[in-house]
Amino acid sequence: MADTARLPYGFHLLAKPAGAICNLDCKYCFFLSKEELYAGGSFRMSDEVLDAYIRNLLEAQPTQEVVVAWQGGEPTLMGLEFFERSIACVERHRRPDQQVSHTIQTNGTRLDDAWCDFFTKHRFLVGLSVDGPQAMHDAYRVNKGGAGTFEQVMRGWELLRAHGVEVNILCTVHAANAGHPVEVYRYFRDELYAGFMQFIPIVERSTTEDLPTVNLGWSRRAGARRPLYTQSGTRVTERSVRAEQYGRFLMAIFDEWVRRDVGRVFVQAFDVALGSWLGRHNLCIVSPTCGNALALEHNGDLYACDHYVEPAYRLGNILEQPLAKMVASDQQLRFGQDKLDTLPQYCRSCEVLFACYGECPRNRFIETPNGEPGLNYLCAGYRLFFTHIAEPMSVMANLLRQGRHAAEVMVWAAERDKAQYARTGRNDPCPCGSGRKFKRCHGRDASVTTGIAP
Ligand code: SF4
Numbered sequence: 001m002a003d004t005a006r007l008p009y010g011f012h013l014l015a016k017p018a019g020a021i022c023n024l025d026c027k028y029c030f031f032l033s034k035e036e037l038y039a040g041g042s043f044r045m046s047d048e049v050l051d052a053y054i055r056n057l058l059e060a061q062p063t064q065e066v067v068v069a070w071q072g073g074e075p076t077l078m079g080l081e082f083f084e085r086s087i088a089c090v091e092r093h094r095r096p097d098q099q100v101s102h103t104i105q106t107n108g109t110r111l112d113d114a115w116c117d118f119f120t121k122h123r124f125l126v127g128l129s130v131d132g133p134q135a136m137h138d139a140y141r142v143n144k145g146g147a148g149t150f151e152q153v154m155r156g157w158e159l160l161r162a163h164g165v166e167v168n169i170l171c172t173v174h175a176a177n178a179g180h181p182v183e184v185y186r187y188f189r190d191e192l193y194a195g196f197m198q199f200i201p202i203v204e205r206s207t208t209e210d211l212p213t214v215n216l217g218w219s220r221r222a223g224a225r226r227p228l229y230t231q232s233g234t235r236v237t238e239r240s241v242r243a244e245q246y247g248r249f250l251m252a253i254f255d256e257w258v259r260r261d262v263g264r265v266f267v268q269a270f271d272v273a274l275g276s277w278l279g280r281h282n283l284c285i286v287s288p289t290c291g292n293a294l295a296l297e298h299n300g301d302l303y304a305c306d307h308y309v310e311p312a313y314r315l316g317n318i319l320e321q322p323l324a325k326m327v328a329s330d331q332q333l334r335f336g337q338d339k340l341d342t343l344p345q346y347c348r349s350c351e352v353l354f355a356c357y358g359e360c361p362r363n364r365f366i367e368t369p370n371g372e373p374g375l376n377y378l379c380a381g382y383r384l385f386f387t388h389i390a391e392p393m394s395v396m397a398n399l400l401r402q403g404r405h406a407a408e409v410m411v412w413a414a415e416r417d418k419a420q421y422a423r424t425g426r427n428d429p430c431p432c433g434s435g436r437k438f439k440r441c442h443g444r445d446a447s448v449t450t451g452i453a454p
């Protein structure tokens, strides 16, 4: 019997109806290699598995609000009829008090009016993978022939927009776009009119021996600039984002957002950070423990996490045992607890621990300065980012505690800018972070006192 008292409250499940199969061949996609796990298989979720999945999910969820989440590979390869059957399953198994919402993550290249009508009718939240303007997107998001996919994705985006579908832009951060944070953000906000966006760092460990050693971050302690971490044996691919670069990417976008977009553009990393400042952990990667975001393969196999679809992390199959039993199993609870138990001492004394918690264990493969293993590859970036946003985050958290709106932080940011500009010399770097001299940026006109765009 499942010990439902041990079920994580409102756990998440990502179902992959077509397994790792995709019509594209994005260079950084970690799912493509997962095809090998089910080599020779059909990579199509059967109606039997679909029904068992939906029934189990609705039975096991202790909450009234349940999300049915689809991803891949490319889930639209299953065809629209499959998703119509999924809606019928939900209606068949839903408790009267349950409200079910639907999400799907897609590369957008196969969408047409029929898909978009369906999404509108059933109020799907569609996650669309876009990595920025065309050159940045096409750097790695390519089709099987190696050609960029930007134009196909934009056709999908136009259809979604024309049908009024709610879209969340999912942007991976890598070597081709990490140096252009504001350009990427403005592109999503101003060209794609995105109200929701997520930035996911690409971190690929490399087994190639001749790759150059990667600089993971720098310390300025005592005024000296020196590498922050032991580099031995740590290798990532060239297209991976560098730790410090990722931190600066988020910082630059935050600086633009906090001045003009709070309350109208939702960036997952900022929302999650605000939760941490309020003492809530809204995403597994920044929580002390994890294990409540599982993955279901096309054949009904359940895995501890989408990033651990590997034999050692297989919990069982939903055709053979109840979902609740596997989610609340000792194996899964241990998986989640390990996130905390394996945290290095270095993290335990970190001033931004409450906002980071060592991030995701999959990225914990470097050493701390004193040689302890298990530090997160992105640590240098997270330290920079969380330190940089600490003051405005505290302001927003206090506003919310007083029952006021977080968007009032923009008034605070404008006042802070005004004070900073008043202290800045004409030949100093502009405090807005543009890299230009103050006199050629916000100091160009003495009347300019606020706003990021000079
Ligand atoms: S392993 Fe990482 S992505 Fe998976 S549940 Fe834990 S923190 Fe989340």
Ligand code: SF4
Pocket (backbone or CB within 6 Å): 346, 347, 348, 350, 351, 352, 353, 356, 357, 358, 359, 375, 376, 378, 379, 380, 382, 383
């Ligand atoms: S910022 Fe670095 S040291 Fe601090 S909790 Fe995160 S990974 Fe650990």
